[in-house]
Amino acid sequence: MEKIKVRICVGTSCFVMGSAQIQSLEFNAPSDIADKIEIIEERCMGLCKDITNKYNRGPFVYVNDDLIEEATYEKVVAKIREKIKE
Amino acid sequence: MNDSLFIEIGTAQRQKHGEDCFGDTIFSKKIPEERRIISILSDGLGSGVKANILSSMTTRMAMKFVESNMELSRSSEIMMDALPICQIRKISYATFSVVDTELNGKTRVFEMDNPPFMLIRNGKPVNIRYREISSAKWKNRTINISQMTNQEEDRIILISDGVSQAGLGNRQYPLGWQRQGCLNFALEQIRKNPHISAHDLANAIVKEAISKEVDHKAGDDISCVVLYFRRPRKLLVLTGPPFEEKRDKEFAELVADYDGKTVICGGTTANIVERELCLKCEIDKTSFDLKIPMCSNMEGVDLVTEGILTLTDVYRMLKEGIDTDKNNGATRLAKMLLESDKIDFVVGTKINIAHQDPNLPMELEIRRNIVKKIFRNLQDKYLKEISVRYI
Numbered sequence: 486m487e488k489i490k491v492r493i494c495v496g497t498s499c500f501v502m503g504s505a506q507i508q509s510l511e512f513n514a515p516s517d518i519a520d521k522i523e524i525i526e527e528r529c530m531g532l533c534k535d536i537t538n539k540y541n542r543g544p545f546v547y548v549n550d551d552l553i554e555e556a557t558y559e560k561v562v563a564k565i566r567e568k569i570k571e
Numbered sequence: 572m573n574d575s576l577f578i579e580i581g582t583a584q585r586q587k588h589g590e591d592c593f594g595d596t597i598f599s600k601k602i603p604e605e606r607r608i609i610s611i612l613s614d615g616l617g618s619g620v621k622a623n624i625l626s627s628m629t630t631r632m633a634m635k636f637v638e639s640n641m642e643l644s645r646s647s648e649i650m651m652d653a654l655p656i657c658q659i660r661k662i663s664y665a666t667f668s669v670v671d672t673e674l675n676g677k678t679r680v681f682e683m684d685n686p687p688f689m690l691i692r693n694g695k696p697v698n699i700r701y702r703e704i705s706s707a708k709w710k711n712r713t714i715n716i717s718q719m720t721n722q723e724e725d726r727i728i729l730i731s732d733g734v735s736q737a738g739l740g741n742r743q744y745p746l747g748w749q750r751q752g753c754l755n756f757a758l759e760q761i762r763k764n765p766h767i768s769a770h771d772l773a774n775a776i777v778k779e780a781i782s783k784e785v786d787h788k789a790g791d792d793i794s795c796v797v798l799y800f801r802r803p804r805k806l807l808v809l810t811g812p813p814f815e816e817k818r819d820k821e822f823a824e825l826v827a828d829y830d831g832k833t834v835i836c837g838g839t840t841a842n843i844v845e846r847e848l849c850l851k852c853e854i855d856k857t858s859f860d861l862k863i864p865m866c867s868n869m870e871g872v873d874l875v876t877e878g879i880l881t882l883t884d885v886y887r888m889l890k891e892g893i894d895t896d897k898n899n900g901a902t903r904l905a906k907m908l909l910e911s912d913k914i915d916f917v918v919g920t921k922i923n924i925a926h927q928d929p930n931l932p933m934e935l936e937i938r939r940n941i942v943k944k945i946f947r948n949l950q951d952k953y954l955k956e957i958s959v960r961y962i
Binding site for chain 2: 495496497498500501502505508511525526527528529531533534542543
Protein backbone atom coordinates (compact mmCIF):
# COMPACT_ATOMS: atom_id res chain seq x y z
CA MET A 486 0.00 0.00 0.00
CA GLU A 487 1.22 3.45 -0.80
CA LYS A 488 2.19 5.52 2.20
CA ILE A 489 -0.03 8.32 3.37
CA LYS A 490 1.66 11.65 2.84
CA VAL A 491 1.50 13.95 5.85
CA ARG A 492 2.65 17.43 4.88
CA ILE A 493 3.26 19.69 7.86
CA CYS A 494 3.76 23.42 7.53
CA VAL A 495 6.72 24.52 9.65
CA GLY A 496 6.55 28.20 8.77
CA THR A 497 6.90 30.60 11.65
CA SER A 498 3.28 31.07 12.58
CA CYS A 499 2.30 27.40 12.22
CA PHE A 500 5.38 26.49 14.23
CA VAL A 501 4.48 28.69 17.18
CA MET A 502 0.89 27.49 17.01
CA GLY A 503 2.11 23.96 17.60
CA SER A 504 3.32 22.23 14.45
CA ALA A 505 6.51 21.19 16.27
CA GLN A 506 4.43 18.77 18.33
CA ILE A 507 2.93 17.31 15.18
CA GLN A 508 6.42 16.83 13.74
CA SER A 509 7.10 14.35 16.52
CA LEU A 510 4.99 11.91 14.49
CA GLU A 511 8.19 11.24 12.66
CA PHE A 512 9.93 9.78 15.72
CA ASN A 513 7.16 8.38 17.91
CA ALA A 514 3.99 7.79 15.93
CA PRO A 515 1.49 5.28 17.37
CA SER A 516 2.53 1.81 16.26
CA ASP A 517 -0.56 1.15 14.13
CA ILE A 518 0.23 4.02 11.78
CA ALA A 519 4.00 4.42 12.13
CA ASP A 520 4.98 2.47 9.02
CA LYS A 521 2.08 3.70 6.93
CA ILE A 522 2.91 7.38 6.84
CA GLU A 523 5.49 9.61 5.28
CA ILE A 524 6.19 12.93 6.99
CA ILE A 525 7.07 15.86 4.80
CA GLU A 526 7.86 19.20 6.37
CA GLU A 527 7.25 22.25 4.24
CA ARG A 528 8.47 25.76 4.71
CA CYS A 529 5.55 28.21 4.83
CA MET A 530 2.77 26.89 2.59
CA GLY A 531 1.35 30.40 2.43
CA LEU A 532 -2.11 29.43 3.66
CA CYS A 533 -1.88 31.75 6.67
CA LYS A 534 -1.40 34.72 4.38
CA ASP A 535 -4.55 34.14 2.42
CA ILE A 536 -6.26 37.38 3.32
CA THR A 537 -9.50 36.47 1.64
CA ASN A 538 -9.89 34.47 4.84
CA LYS A 539 -10.71 31.25 3.19
CA TYR A 540 -8.80 29.45 5.88
CA ASN A 541 -8.83 29.56 9.63
CA ARG A 542 -5.70 29.46 11.67
CA GLY A 543 -2.62 27.25 11.57
CA PRO A 544 -1.01 24.88 12.06
CA PHE A 545 -1.89 23.62 8.64
CA VAL A 546 -1.37 19.96 7.82
CA TYR A 547 -2.27 18.05 4.70
CA VAL A 548 -3.03 14.35 5.05
CA ASN A 549 -2.87 13.27 1.44
CA ASP A 550 -5.15 15.90 -0.10
CA ASP A 551 -7.23 16.76 2.94
CA LEU A 552 -6.34 19.97 4.71
CA ILE A 553 -6.54 20.12 8.50
CA GLU A 554 -6.71 23.59 9.98
CA GLU A 555 -5.76 24.37 13.56
CA ALA A 556 -4.18 20.94 13.53
CA THR A 557 -3.14 19.09 16.65
CA TYR A 558 -1.34 15.81 17.11
CA GLU A 559 -4.64 14.05 17.93
CA LYS A 560 -6.51 15.54 14.98
CA VAL A 561 -3.79 14.46 12.58
CA VAL A 562 -3.56 10.93 14.00
CA ALA A 563 -7.36 10.58 13.79
CA LYS A 564 -7.29 11.74 10.17
CA ILE A 565 -4.54 9.28 9.30
CA ARG A 566 -6.49 6.39 10.85
CA GLU A 567 -9.55 7.46 8.88
CA LYS A 568 -7.46 7.40 5.70
CA ILE A 569 -6.07 3.96 6.45
CA LYS A 570 -9.56 2.56 6.82
CA GLU A 571 -10.67 3.90 3.42
CA MET B 572 37.85 48.33 -0.28
CA ASN B 573 37.69 44.74 -1.43
CA ASP B 574 41.42 44.33 -1.69
CA SER B 575 42.28 45.42 1.82
CA LEU B 576 43.44 42.88 4.33
CA PHE B 577 41.57 41.94 7.42
CA ILE B 578 43.35 41.42 10.70
CA GLU B 579 42.05 38.86 13.10
CA ILE B 580 43.35 39.24 16.62
CA GLY B 581 43.30 36.24 18.92
CA THR B 582 44.49 36.29 22.49
CA ALA B 583 44.91 33.76 25.26
CA GLN B 584 46.10 34.22 28.82
CA ARG B 585 46.68 32.24 31.98
CA GLN B 586 47.70 33.75 35.31
CA LYS B 587 50.50 32.44 37.48
CA HIS B 588 49.35 29.49 39.52
CA GLY B 589 47.77 30.65 42.76
CA GLU B 590 47.17 34.24 41.64
CA ASP B 591 43.73 35.67 41.11
CA CYS B 592 44.50 38.22 38.45
CA PHE B 593 46.66 38.42 35.38
CA GLY B 594 50.06 40.07 35.64
CA ASP B 595 50.13 40.53 31.87
CA THR B 596 47.77 42.84 30.04
CA ILE B 597 46.65 42.65 26.45
CA PHE B 598 44.88 45.59 24.89
CA SER B 599 43.85 46.00 21.26
CA LYS B 600 42.12 48.84 19.53
CA LYS B 601 40.71 49.53 16.12
CA ILE B 602 40.84 53.06 14.77
CA PRO B 603 38.43 52.86 11.86
CA GLU B 604 39.04 56.40 10.53
CA GLU B 605 42.74 55.71 10.02
CA ARG B 606 42.14 52.07 9.10
CA ARG B 607 44.60 51.15 11.78
CA ILE B 608 44.83 48.51 14.47
CA ILE B 609 47.04 48.70 17.54
CA SER B 610 47.65 45.73 19.77
CA ILE B 611 49.72 45.80 22.95
CA LEU B 612 51.01 43.09 25.25
CA SER B 613 52.59 44.18 28.50
CA ASP B 614 54.13 42.11 31.26
CA GLY B 615 54.25 43.69 34.71
CA LEU B 616 57.05 43.06 37.16
CA GLY B 617 56.27 40.09 39.40
CA SER B 618 52.78 38.67 39.40
CA GLY B 619 49.35 39.22 40.86
CA VAL B 620 47.77 42.56 41.62
CA LYS B 621 50.97 44.60 41.56
CA ALA B 622 51.96 43.26 38.16
CA ASN B 623 48.44 43.74 36.91
CA ILE B 624 48.49 47.43 37.83
CA LEU B 625 51.91 47.98 36.28
CA SER B 626 51.03 46.26 33.03
CA SER B 627 47.59 47.90 32.78
CA MET B 628 49.14 51.32 33.25
CA THR B 629 51.75 50.54 30.63
CA THR B 630 49.28 49.36 28.00
CA ARG B 631 46.99 52.34 28.52
CA MET B 632 49.82 54.82 28.32
CA ALA B 633 51.43 53.12 25.36
CA MET B 634 48.10 53.04 23.56
CA LYS B 635 47.61 56.79 24.00
CA PHE B 636 51.14 57.56 22.82
CA VAL B 637 51.11 55.27 19.82
CA GLU B 638 47.65 56.36 18.84
CA SER B 639 48.66 60.01 18.78
CA ASN B 640 51.89 59.20 16.91
CA MET B 641 54.07 60.67 19.61
CA GLU B 642 57.81 60.30 19.31
CA LEU B 643 58.80 56.97 20.72
CA SER B 644 61.86 57.64 22.87
CA ARG B 645 60.10 60.55 24.53
CA SER B 646 56.96 58.58 25.24
CA SER B 647 58.81 55.58 26.59
CA GLU B 648 60.71 57.85 28.97
CA ILE B 649 57.44 59.27 30.24
CA MET B 650 56.14 55.78 30.75
CA MET B 651 59.17 54.69 32.70
CA ASP B 652 59.05 57.82 34.82
CA ALA B 653 55.40 57.29 35.59
CA LEU B 654 55.67 53.70 36.70
CA PRO B 655 56.52 53.12 40.34
CA ILE B 656 60.07 51.90 40.98
CA CYS B 657 60.64 48.47 42.42
CA GLN B 658 62.24 48.70 45.86
CA ILE B 659 64.46 45.67 45.33
CA ARG B 660 65.51 45.96 41.72
CA LYS B 661 65.50 49.77 41.48
CA ILE B 662 63.82 49.72 38.11
CA SER B 663 60.37 50.69 37.07
CA TYR B 664 59.40 47.59 35.40
CA ALA B 665 56.89 46.62 32.84
CA THR B 666 57.83 45.28 29.44
CA PHE B 667 55.78 45.80 26.34
CA SER B 668 55.33 44.83 22.72
CA VAL B 669 53.28 47.09 20.49
CA VAL B 670 52.07 46.17 17.03
CA ASP B 671 50.83 49.17 15.11
CA THR B 672 49.44 48.14 11.77
CA GLU B 673 47.52 49.72 8.94
CA LEU B 674 45.10 47.76 6.85
CA ASN B 675 47.14 48.14 3.69
CA GLY B 676 49.75 46.01 5.42
CA LYS B 677 52.27 48.51 6.77
CA THR B 678 53.25 47.43 10.24
CA ARG B 679 55.58 48.70 12.93
CA VAL B 680 56.50 46.76 16.04
CA PHE B 681 58.02 48.32 19.17
CA GLU B 682 59.38 46.03 21.79
CA MET B 683 60.95 46.45 25.16
CA ASP B 684 62.26 43.40 27.00
CA ASN B 685 59.55 41.00 25.90
CA PRO B 686 60.61 37.93 23.91
CA PRO B 687 60.98 39.11 20.27
CA PHE B 688 57.84 38.80 18.17
CA MET B 689 57.55 36.09 15.56
CA LEU B 690 56.50 36.63 11.97
CA ILE B 691 55.32 33.61 10.06
CA ARG B 692 54.89 33.89 6.31
CA ASN B 693 54.08 30.99 3.95
CA GLY B 694 54.59 28.57 6.79
CA LYS B 695 58.16 29.77 7.47
CA PRO B 696 59.55 32.09 10.11
CA VAL B 697 60.85 35.41 8.83
CA ASN B 698 63.44 37.44 10.68
CA ILE B 699 62.91 41.16 10.52
CA ARG B 700 65.84 43.43 11.18
CA TYR B 701 65.32 45.91 13.94
CA ARG B 702 66.72 49.23 15.04
CA GLU B 703 67.60 49.86 18.66
CA ILE B 704 66.99 53.07 20.48
CA SER B 705 67.81 53.79 24.07
CA SER B 706 67.08 56.73 26.28
CA ALA B 707 69.67 58.81 28.03
CA LYS B 708 67.80 58.57 31.26
CA TRP B 709 67.21 54.84 31.49
CA LYS B 710 70.47 53.47 30.17
CA ASN B 711 69.81 49.80 30.65
CA ARG B 712 66.64 49.76 28.60
CA THR B 713 66.46 49.65 24.86
CA ILE B 714 63.53 49.60 22.53
CA ASN B 715 63.64 47.60 19.33
CA ILE B 716 61.77 48.95 16.35
CA SER B 717 60.93 46.78 13.37
CA GLN B 718 59.08 47.68 10.22
CA MET B 719 57.53 45.45 7.64
CA THR B 720 54.86 45.25 5.01
CA ASN B 721 52.48 42.45 5.71
CA GLN B 722 50.99 40.16 3.14
CA GLU B 723 47.99 37.96 3.04
CA GLU B 724 48.29 34.92 5.34
CA ASP B 725 50.98 36.50 7.52
CA ARG B 726 50.83 35.89 11.22
CA ILE B 727 52.48 37.92 13.95
CA ILE B 728 52.80 36.23 17.32
CA LEU B 729 53.58 38.05 20.55
CA ILE B 730 54.38 36.11 23.69
CA SER B 731 55.18 37.05 27.25
CA ASP B 732 58.21 35.51 28.94
CA GLY B 733 55.86 33.11 30.72
CA VAL B 734 55.62 31.28 27.40
CA SER B 735 59.32 31.20 26.54
CA GLN B 736 60.27 30.22 30.08
CA ALA B 737 57.57 27.61 30.48
CA GLY B 738 58.98 24.49 32.08
CA LEU B 739 62.07 26.33 33.32
CA GLY B 740 64.03 24.13 35.66
CA ASN B 741 62.42 20.81 34.96
CA ARG B 742 64.58 18.06 33.54
CA GLN B 743 63.23 18.08 30.01
CA TYR B 744 63.40 21.84 29.57
CA PRO B 745 66.20 23.10 31.83
CA LEU B 746 66.14 26.51 30.13
CA GLY B 747 62.42 26.52 29.51
CA TRP B 748 60.47 25.97 26.33
CA GLN B 749 62.29 28.93 24.71
CA ARG B 750 61.06 31.17 21.96
CA GLN B 751 62.35 28.70 19.38
CA GLY B 752 60.30 25.89 20.92
CA CYS B 753 57.19 28.02 20.78
CA LEU B 754 57.94 29.03 17.19
CA ASN B 755 58.37 25.41 16.14
CA PHE B 756 55.11 24.54 17.80
CA ALA B 757 53.30 27.39 16.00
CA LEU B 758 54.78 26.31 12.65
CA GLU B 759 53.64 22.77 13.29
CA GLN B 760 50.11 23.94 14.07
CA ILE B 761 50.00 26.02 10.89
CA ARG B 762 51.34 23.13 8.84
CA LYS B 763 48.56 20.91 10.18
CA ASN B 764 45.88 23.51 9.62
CA PRO B 765 46.98 26.33 7.28
CA HIS B 766 43.88 28.40 8.04
CA ILE B 767 43.91 28.04 11.81
CA SER B 768 42.25 31.08 13.33
CA ALA B 769 44.19 33.54 15.45
CA HIS B 770 42.05 32.64 18.42
CA ASP B 771 42.70 28.90 18.12
CA LEU B 772 46.43 29.36 17.58
CA ALA B 773 46.83 31.63 20.61
CA ASN B 774 44.93 29.17 22.77
CA ALA B 775 46.94 26.22 21.47
CA ILE B 776 50.22 27.99 22.32
CA VAL B 777 49.13 28.84 25.85
CA LYS B 778 47.85 25.32 26.42
CA GLU B 779 51.08 23.82 25.16
CA ALA B 780 53.15 26.17 27.35
CA ILE B 781 51.22 25.08 30.42
CA SER B 782 51.74 21.44 29.56
CA LYS B 783 55.51 22.05 29.74
CA GLU B 784 55.31 23.36 33.28
CA VAL B 785 56.02 21.30 36.36
CA ASP B 786 52.71 19.74 37.50
CA HIS B 787 51.04 21.76 34.73
CA LYS B 788 50.98 24.77 37.00
CA ALA B 789 51.86 28.07 35.38
CA GLY B 790 55.08 29.38 36.97
CA ASP B 791 54.54 32.86 35.58
CA ASP B 792 51.81 34.73 33.77
CA ILE B 793 51.45 33.20 30.33
CA SER B 794 50.05 35.32 27.49
CA CYS B 795 49.94 35.10 23.74
CA VAL B 796 48.59 37.41 21.03
CA VAL B 797 48.23 36.31 17.43
CA LEU B 798 47.52 38.72 14.60
CA TYR B 799 46.39 36.97 11.47
CA PHE B 800 46.33 38.93 8.21
CA ARG B 801 43.85 37.52 5.78
CA ARG B 802 41.09 38.25 3.32
CA PRO B 803 37.89 39.05 5.15
CA ARG B 804 35.44 36.18 5.39
CA LYS B 805 32.23 37.54 3.96
CA LEU B 806 28.70 36.50 4.74
CA LEU B 807 25.44 37.57 3.14
CA VAL B 808 22.24 37.23 5.15
CA LEU B 809 19.01 37.55 3.19
CA THR B 810 15.92 37.81 5.31
CA GLY B 811 12.38 38.73 4.46
CA PRO B 812 10.57 39.18 1.14
CA PRO B 813 11.10 42.48 -0.67
CA PHE B 814 8.41 45.10 -0.19
CA GLU B 815 7.58 45.08 -3.87
CA GLU B 816 7.12 41.75 -5.55
CA LYS B 817 8.67 42.94 -8.80
CA ARG B 818 12.02 43.15 -7.04
CA ASP B 819 12.01 39.44 -6.12
CA LYS B 820 14.28 38.57 -9.02
CA GLU B 821 16.84 41.25 -8.20
CA PHE B 822 16.69 40.11 -4.57
CA ALA B 823 17.28 36.45 -5.37
CA GLU B 824 20.15 37.24 -7.70
CA LEU B 825 22.06 38.78 -4.81
CA VAL B 826 22.59 35.22 -3.61
CA ALA B 827 23.91 34.03 -6.95
CA ASP B 828 26.32 36.95 -7.36
CA TYR B 829 27.80 37.06 -3.87
CA ASP B 830 31.50 36.27 -3.36
CA GLY B 831 31.27 34.70 0.06
CA LYS B 832 29.02 32.54 2.15
CA THR B 833 25.28 33.06 1.98
CA VAL B 834 22.44 32.49 4.41
CA ILE B 835 18.73 32.72 3.80
CA CYS B 836 16.67 33.38 6.84
CA GLY B 837 12.95 32.95 6.39
CA GLY B 838 10.60 30.38 4.86
CA THR B 839 8.99 32.76 2.40
CA THR B 840 12.38 34.24 1.53
CA ALA B 841 13.67 30.76 0.75
CA ASN B 842 10.63 30.11 -1.40
CA ILE B 843 11.34 33.27 -3.41
CA VAL B 844 14.97 32.36 -4.02
CA GLU B 845 14.00 28.79 -4.87
CA ARG B 846 11.47 30.03 -7.40
CA GLU B 847 13.55 32.81 -8.95
CA LEU B 848 16.80 30.89 -9.28
CA CYS B 849 15.16 27.49 -9.93
CA LEU B 850 17.14 25.88 -7.13
CA LYS B 851 16.12 22.77 -5.26
CA CYS B 852 15.47 23.20 -1.58
CA GLU B 853 14.80 20.40 0.87
CA ILE B 854 14.17 20.27 4.59
CA ASP B 855 17.15 19.05 6.60
CA LYS B 856 15.77 16.70 9.22
CA THR B 857 18.99 16.56 11.24
CA SER B 858 18.26 20.05 12.53
CA PHE B 859 15.06 19.04 14.36
CA ASP B 860 14.44 20.99 17.53
CA LEU B 861 11.27 21.63 19.51
CA LYS B 862 11.89 25.36 19.79
CA ILE B 863 13.40 26.26 16.43
CA PRO B 864 11.95 25.23 13.06
CA MET B 865 14.16 23.03 10.90
CA CYS B 866 16.76 24.24 8.40
CA SER B 867 16.77 23.36 4.73
CA ASN B 868 19.48 22.53 2.26
CA MET B 869 19.66 24.56 -0.91
CA GLU B 870 22.25 24.18 -3.62
CA GLY B 871 24.74 27.04 -3.58
CA VAL B 872 23.45 28.44 -0.31
CA ASP B 873 25.30 27.66 2.88
CA LEU B 874 22.36 27.77 5.25
CA VAL B 875 18.58 28.13 4.97
CA THR B 876 16.62 28.70 8.16
CA GLU B 877 13.25 29.90 9.33
CA GLY B 878 13.02 33.66 9.97
CA ILE B 879 11.84 35.43 13.10
CA LEU B 880 12.05 32.65 15.69
CA THR B 881 15.55 31.75 14.56
CA LEU B 882 16.72 35.37 14.51
CA THR B 883 15.25 35.99 17.95
CA ASP B 884 17.13 33.00 19.33
CA VAL B 885 20.33 34.08 17.55
CA TYR B 886 20.07 37.45 19.26
CA ARG B 887 19.64 35.76 22.64
CA MET B 888 22.73 33.62 21.99
CA LEU B 889 24.83 36.59 20.87
CA LYS B 890 24.08 38.11 24.25
CA GLU B 891 24.35 35.01 26.41
CA GLY B 892 26.71 32.74 24.51
CA ILE B 893 26.06 30.01 21.98
CA ASP B 894 24.36 26.79 23.07
CA THR B 895 26.99 24.20 22.26
CA ASP B 896 24.79 21.14 22.71
CA LYS B 897 22.40 21.93 19.88
CA ASN B 898 22.50 21.75 16.13
CA ASN B 899 19.42 23.70 15.18
CA GLY B 900 19.10 26.55 12.69
CA ALA B 901 19.75 29.24 15.27
CA THR B 902 23.03 27.80 16.60
CA ARG B 903 24.26 27.19 13.06
CA LEU B 904 23.46 30.75 12.06
CA ALA B 905 25.01 32.24 15.22
CA LYS B 906 28.23 30.28 14.63
CA MET B 907 28.38 31.44 11.02
CA LEU B 908 27.92 35.06 12.07
CA LEU B 909 30.76 34.82 14.56
CA GLU B 910 33.05 33.08 12.08
CA SER B 911 32.66 35.89 9.56
CA ASP B 912 34.41 39.25 9.50
CA LYS B 913 32.19 41.19 7.13
CA ILE B 914 28.48 40.62 7.20
CA ASP B 915 26.02 42.08 4.73
CA PHE B 916 22.37 42.00 5.72
CA VAL B 917 19.69 42.44 3.10
CA VAL B 918 16.35 42.85 4.79
CA GLY B 919 13.07 42.61 2.95
CA THR B 920 10.54 44.85 4.60
CA LYS B 921 7.29 43.24 3.61
CA ILE B 922 5.14 42.68 6.68
CA ASN B 923 3.96 39.12 7.19
CA ILE B 924 0.21 39.41 7.64
CA ALA B 925 -0.01 36.10 9.41
CA HIS B 926 2.28 37.35 12.17
CA GLN B 927 -0.06 40.19 13.09
CA ASP B 928 -2.62 37.81 14.52
CA PRO B 929 -3.10 38.83 18.18
CA ASN B 930 -3.35 35.17 19.17
CA LEU B 931 0.29 34.58 18.36
CA PRO B 932 2.92 34.88 21.09
CA MET B 933 4.36 38.33 21.75
CA GLU B 934 7.86 37.15 20.85
CA LEU B 935 7.07 37.30 17.16
CA GLU B 936 8.95 40.50 16.55
CA ILE B 937 8.98 42.66 13.51
CA ARG B 938 11.90 41.62 11.34
CA ARG B 939 13.46 45.06 11.04
CA ASN B 940 13.66 45.44 14.80
CA ILE B 941 15.28 42.11 15.49
CA VAL B 942 17.79 42.52 12.67
CA LYS B 943 18.69 45.95 14.02
CA LYS B 944 19.36 44.49 17.45
CA ILE B 945 21.49 41.71 15.97
CA PHE B 946 23.68 43.92 13.84
CA ARG B 947 24.25 46.44 16.62
CA ASN B 948 25.36 43.63 18.88
CA LEU B 949 27.68 42.19 16.22
CA GLN B 950 29.17 45.61 15.65
CA ASP B 951 29.69 46.70 19.23
CA LYS B 952 30.46 43.46 20.99
CA TYR B 953 32.14 41.41 18.29
CA LEU B 954 33.69 44.25 16.22
CA LYS B 955 32.31 42.90 12.95
CA GLU B 956 32.00 45.04 9.86
CA ILE B 957 28.30 45.24 9.09
CA SER B 958 26.26 46.65 6.27
CA VAL B 959 22.48 46.64 6.15
CA ARG B 960 20.28 47.25 3.16
CA TYR B 961 16.51 47.39 3.21
CA ILE B 962 14.70 46.32 0.09
